[in-house]
Amino acid sequence: MERIETHAHFGGTQDVYTHRSETLGGDARVGVYLPPQAASGPCPVVYFLSGLTCSEQNVITKAGAQRYAAEHGLILVAPDTSPRGEGVPDDEAYDLGQGAGFYVDATEEPWAARYRMYSYVTQELPTWVDANFPTLPRRAIMGHSMGGHGALVIALKNPGMYRSVSAFAPIVAPTQVPWGHKAFGAYLGSDRETWRSWDACELVATATEQLPLLVDQGTADSFLDAQLQPERLKAACERAAYPLTLRMQPGYDHSYYFIASFIGEHMAFHASHLKGG
């Protein structure tokens, strides 16, 4: 692993690393914020999964999360959104290929060998984080848009791994919307039955564990009606008696201006569930 950026930030350190990922078959970039508390003892970890076109840079430069990570003593880990680099398949579109891994393990060519963000985020990344930073065995996960989908799906598929989950403007039903149709068709193939295990609304129905779940959605989000449709998650949670806090935020759009406005509340939400043994 190599540390390619380091910045003092809110009394702690915002670093960016590249490390060799066996899962992704190449180097992966990760932002790691260590709060001041990490200098004197282990801290819980919050994972943030980013959206389409993003890398680790967007959230670490624009969300303002580190202020709250420092306040609550939380390590904040922000992986990239896909494999990158030489030999990694790509597509000209912004919503497929590099920057658009959708946090699945692809089964179709040419994606299957490298597009394995699900296994990376759930296995290799936390192992690497726990091996290299002063972590407590307490995790939360959150994300934005495609990364909100990733956070929800990953939390629901891995009972016991996270204590809480939250999302900003998540894609809650990828099997039902154009972004999901395109990405899942490419990465998972044409058999839509296989798609269901990567859809938060489907997974809620069969969840064996109920995690604290917070979702914020702006009402002025240009992707709201066509791609996001949070009412589908609301209905699925109601059917499954899965507790959901869904907040429609009047006038907010899909940008980091929206995320920054509420990330303090998300960090406080996670901090409250990450406290204690």
Added chain:
Amino acid sequence: MERIETHAHFGGTQDVYTHRSETLGGDARVGVYLPPQAASGPCPVVYFLSGLTCSEQNVITKAGAQRYAAEHGLILVAPDTSPRGEGVPDDEAYDLGQGAGFYVDATEEPWAARYRMYSYVTQELPTWVDANFPTLPRRAIMGHSMGGHGALVIALKNPGMYRSVSAFAPIVAPTQVPWGHKAFGAYLGSDRETWRSWDACELVATATEQLPLLVDQGTADSFLDAQLQPERLKAACERAAYPLTLRMQPGYDHSYYFIASFIGEHMAFHASHLKGG
């Protein structure tokens, strides 16, 4: 004027405008944050001047200042760092021409016609702001690096215009360092005597008004020794008995990670001086 961006943000609105600037001879871009309090009454205004290579975008997306503007009820105005667009002279270097106006009124060719950021920031911009937004006649000014130089020089040259001034890693003595030599030589010509009226350390010596003045400087700033030299400001303020709060921040660099870490304190500093009639 045209509003080219608008985002709900911390209960207020982050907008970006272009407006026709007579001073700059073309369209100018400005970021304007209106806090929630501006919906029900006029608010004081904080001007933020950005550094080399920046536009209005850097501070409005990375500094996290709006959270505090919303808390204190302050309008935050962030102009671009130079004229831009067709017909505007430029240079290949990052530290001359577009993105590097240095907040002076140029006297030399080819810069003199358009590079008039000093007159723009001190006259046309506040007139435009006051005409279009619910402002109180109370202003503060702050900036980063080249914009810290701009904030200091503008405050010192305009007694009565601002109630407080602050800077992150400012160029305090442009007549004494390479960035200033290059820019002032190009914009102001070879007669170094004329440069002195654009140098904060020179202006402090003859100041007729003492403003609350706060400067933060990171000790890990890679420009510290060659370009910034805050000890020159400290010495000039001591000689002039001009009150200065200069804080050396251990381990911080020149980036927005540094700015974001302390901008809450700068906004609170300005808010305390902008209160009351």
